Amino acid sequence: xxxxxxxxxxxxxxxxxxxxxxxxxxxxxxxxxxxxxxxxxxxxxxxxxxxxxxxxxxxxxxxxxxxxxxxxxxxxxxxxxxxxxxxxxxxxxxxxxxxxxxxxxxxxxxxxxxxxx
Amino acid sequence: xxxxxxxxxxxxxxxxxxxxxxxxxxxxxxxxxxxxxxxxxxxxxxxxxxxxxxxxxxxxxxxxxxxxxxxxxxxxxxxxxxxxxxxxxxxxxxxxxxxxxxxxxxxxxxxxxxxx
Numbered sequence: 001x002x003x004x005x006x007x008x009x010x011x012x013x014x015x016x017x018x019x020x021x022x023x024x025x026x027x028x029x030x031x032x033x034x035x036x037x038x039x040x041x042x043x044x045x046x047x048x049x050x051x052x053x054x055x056x057x058x059x060x061x062x063x064x065x066x067x068x069x070x071x072x073x074x075x076x077x078x079x080x081x082x083x084x085x086x087x088x089x090x091x092x093x094x095x096x097x098x099x100x101x102x103x104x105x106x107x108x109x110x111x112x113x114x115x116x117x
Numbered sequence: 118x119x120x121x122x123x124x125x126x127x128x129x130x131x132x133x134x135x136x137x138x139x140x141x142x143x144x145x146x147x148x149x150x151x152x153x154x155x156x157x158x159x160x161x162x163x164x165x166x167x168x169x170x171x172x173x174x175x176x177x178x179x180x181x182x183x184x185x186x187x188x189x190x191x192x193x194x195x196x197x198x199x200x201x202x203x204x205x206x207x208x209x210x211x212x213x214x215x216x217x218x219x220x221x222x223x224x225x226x227x228x229x230x231x232x233x
Binding site: 089093 | 154160163215226
């Protein structure tokens with residue numbers, strides 16, 4: 001596709017349920033990032049993939065959060081046993097180059113708004 | 118430690134006024150990148166500009182201009198002759214170009230309201 005796509009756009013989960021959020025980056029983009037954006041705040045870094053390798057997961061808030069990108073394209077962010085504090089917009093972004101030496105402009109998807117009730 | 122501060126939470130202007138959005142950053146690295154993004158009501162962040170720490174030239178793109186001053190660690194964004202379509206939340210972001218460092222640090226954003 002032309003841009004980064006994410007699904008679902010909206011997700012309502014009951015506390016304790018597991019959720020899976022999907023990101024489809026721009027074709028050919030090597031780098032993929034996940035962010036969490038709380039209401040009225042800027043995006044907060046969660047994790048970074050270079051192709052299929054997860055090189056940085058320092059931003060994941062707890063071990064209930066897990067991300068993967070097994071074939072170096074589509075990525076899934078999974079949250080187990082959701083809590084109310086997990087309610088936020090989850091953004092995915094991709095860049096054409098490898099992060100860490102040169103920082104490229106990120107292209108963002110529309111986000112998934114997760115509401116935990 | 119990396120930090121980005123956008124002290125202006127919300128700004129309201131009347132259409133055709135000029136407006137400047139402030140961004141102050143902190144980093145210990147000598148090589149870093151700065152960015153501005155626009156987040157319209159639809160929610161998707163749109164890339165506006167990228168600047169590396171070695172290029173202090175100001176940039177103009179249509180009604181948009183950016184002023185990068187390393188001496189004050191600021192990267193301010195000015196919209197000339199604002200329009201209603203400029204209404205959005207604007208984020209400034211910083212990334213250190215250090216091997217093993219992958220984070221982009223965003224400020225808390227400035228909500229710009231342009232009134233007709």
